[in-house]
Every structure is written in C-alpha cells, then in structure tokens.
Amino acid sequence: MNKDFKDRNIKEGYKFIDIKAPASKPWDKFLQVSKRTFKGELFVGLWIMLREMLKFNIHTVQYPLEKLPISPRYRAIHRLQRLLESAENRCIGCGLCEKICIANCIRIDTKIDKNSRKEVLDYTINFGRCIFCGYCAEVCPELAIVHGKDYEHAGEQRADFATKEDLLTPLDEFKAGKQKEFLGFGSPSKDADKFIKKTPLAY
C-alpha cells in the first residue's frame, strides 16, 4: 500500500480487485459470456452450499431453550438494592433519578420520618415510558437503583408499572446472599465486601 495515500479509510491489507470495463462490442460480449459459462463459477456456488451443509456448522440459537450471554452493562429491568449491612433500602430519596429521567417515568414518594430522615414510601417506574437509557442508575449516589439482567418482560398493558415492592430485592433473597450487584459503570468492585466496615457507633 502507498504510505502517502491520504484517504484514511483505506488501510493496510486491503485487497483491490481488478474490475474491467463491461464489454461493449458484440464479439467481446460473446467472449465474456462464454468465459463465464465455461469457468464453472456456478458450480463453485453449488459446492460451497453442499460443503456448508455437510459441515453442519449450525449457528442457530434456539432462543427460549438456549440464551446468549448478555453484557454486564446490559440495561434491562431496574432493581432497587438493599444495604449489605442493615438490609435496608439503599435509596435515600434524593430524587436525582426522578430529575434526570428523560422519559419522565420515575416517581418517588417520600416523607420525613420521626427521626427527621427522609423515608422512601414508594418508588415507581413506568416501563411503558422507560427507554432504558441508564441515566437513573448512573446518577444514583447510593447505587440503589441499578439495571438488572431480566430482559424478558412483556406487559399486558401499555403502561406497565413497577412499584417499590417489585423492584426492591426481596428480603429472603437478600438474606440468602442472592442480591446481584450490577457489574456495569459505577458498580462496586467485586471485592467491595472486604472494605465494608461497621459504623463507629456500632462498636
């Protein structure tokens, strides 16, 4: 390849094929046809198809029975995580996700409880509107709202809501240590458990 070539779309290792001008004279046309006829290109095609059939190298994924692995950053149905220490809802009701949501589908209902702390009464996501952009998970300061891996969801209604009860990790599942951490951007590292310390007041 010419190093001085300015077009950066053409890279090293490109193969250029020699395309001839189409035949215009009758005799050239005749030669072209006979060359193509007796070159046996059609049989090359037949051989390739037969070879592929005999190799039986099938690429089909039989979907409901087999599933392809999904990326750790895949943005499927949201989950609300619990604190590892106290099993409380991680969500502090700051409302950042509600604010940043470009589809306007998150609503948080909060109140000030008797310790004058914010308590999250309900957390709903309208999956009929949600575009799964991932901004809510990215903006969350507490890693409370994350994207799970449950991508097979179908709704009977256009407005398919999820409430706090649906999103929050069930307590028994949490106690069994089955709360799955989101592995994508902003998630805690795999050895995050080692760095968890009890708050000074506890000891």
Added chain:
Amino acid sequence: MSDTGYIIATLIKILVILIIFSAGAGFTTYVERKILAFMQRRLGPMNVGPYGVLQIIADGIKLFTKEDIIPQNAVRAIFIIAPVISATAAFTALSALPILPQFTIFGYTVHPIISDINVGILFIIGVMGAGMYGPLLAGMSSSSKWGLLGAARTVIQLLSFEVATGLSILAPLMIVGSLSLIDINNYQIGGFADWLIWKQPIAFIIFLISGYAETNRTPFDLMEHEAEIVSGYATEYSGMRWGLFFIGEYANMFTISFLVSLIFLGGFNPWGFIPGAIAILIKISFFIFAFLWVRAAWPHVRPDQLMWFCWKVLMPVAVINILITGIVLV
C-alpha cells in the same frame, strides 16, 4: 381383465397417486425448508414435533383455516377456478407417468401407471403446458398490478421454454423411436452404459434447465419473485387457493424429476444390484434435492436474460443437437 376390474383398479391407482403426491408435496416443503436451512447454517423448523416433522401438519391447518379473500375488483369465477387449473394440470400430467416397475401383489399384477398411452411424453408436456393457464388466469383476474406482471412473465417464460423442452427431448425420442415412456424406459434396459444421457448429454442439460423454468424454480422463478413483483400471480391469493398453486408446483417438480430419470437416466430399470423401484426413487430424490440445492446456491436471472438464454442459447443448441443426431442416425 374385465372392464369393471380395470375401472376399479384405475380408480384405486388414481387415489393412491393423488394421496402419495399430495403428501409428497407437503413433505417436500419440509425437506426444502430443512435443506435450505442447513445450507445457510440454520436449523429450520424445530418446534412442531421432533425436529419439526409435524410442521407440515401445522402448515396444512394454517392453510385450511386461513381466511379466503377474494379481492373486490377480481373476476370472481376465474379467480376461483385458476388455482384448480394449476393443480389439476399438475396431477393430470402424473397420470401418464410410469412411476415404478410393474410388481405383483396378492397374485395381481399392478402396472403403476394410470394410463399407458402411446404418446405419454407428448401428453405430459402438453398438460404441463396447459397448466400455464393457472398462473395466467390467476394473475389477470386478481386485479393487481403484481398479479398482471406475474401473469405476463408466466406466459413469456413457460411459452418460451416449451420450445426448448420440446426440441431437447426430440433428439432422444428420435433414437428411441417411440413417444411412450415405457418404451423409452425399456430402451435403456441394458443398464448403466445404456442410459440415454451418454448418447444425449446436451439434450439432458437443456431438458433439465427447461424443467427448472417450467416448474418455476429458482434460477428462473420469475413469475412469483418476491423481491420484484411481491408474489407475482399469487399475490392476491390466500389460504387453500394459494396452497393449490403450491401443491401444483411441487407436483410439477416430481413430474420433471420423473421425466429426467425416465428419459435420460435409465428410469426404473435395475441399476447394478439395486432393484428398479429403489433405483428410480434414488434418482427422483437426487433431482428433488438438486432443485433445493440450486435454490440455495444460485441467484435468479432477469427476464430479459431469461429470454436471451432461451432463444439465443438453448434453442439453437437444441436444434443443432437434433441435426447432429439425425445425421448420425441416418
């Protein structure tokens, strides 16, 4: 044999052939989907029954229960009768076809041919040609531009390739000296070396190519090519009416496979140690497979290329072939 016995035997044969070839057409659709899938690194139908075998039944139920739509401006009577013409012609062509060698069952000798007429090949070619009225009337009566284009293509394609078919089999018929398929078959009774393909290789190739064109299969599937004219003559058809066209097409595939095997490849004569019935089934299966194989591998041609190919290549070559055969025979 008495007349009554003959009539009953013929009716039974008709019934058996109808059932076998309708079922065969259905099963071929399954085989076609599977083989095309394997060639394209897919699996094909897998969910209905083991390895999708019952897919044919599912398709049949779907075809029978689908809504039968007749377009508003269609010519109703012709629209209804057109698919029947197509299927009838395809199955009528099978009636002059010796399917297996004669065999004896319960002490009764069966000739597996409905009607052994002495112009069998002419009859088959003629009836298959008459089947052209199916797509033609369907396309013209359905008041759809795609249908009309499909009908026009049907006429140019089938009419042109009738010429190539007729001229190509003229040379082997000159050698055999008979139009009866039984005679043609018996001519090649001497085994592998007596097959007419060794004497008439060019006629074999031309007849095979014309067969692809007449059954409307892939390099020449112009009359219902989806990418260009939606579905051609069958655009406005749904349900079982469309299914009749489909069965007709597959029955024609069987007819062409039988004709090629009978005329050029020794028919149902024993092939070495293989008995005749098995030999012809092997040949038929190969040609049906070749139909599907070609469909997976080759693109289709343009209508003008098709006409060019038929009138400027196949027909002159066939005529020259006849001339040479005549000179050699004389």
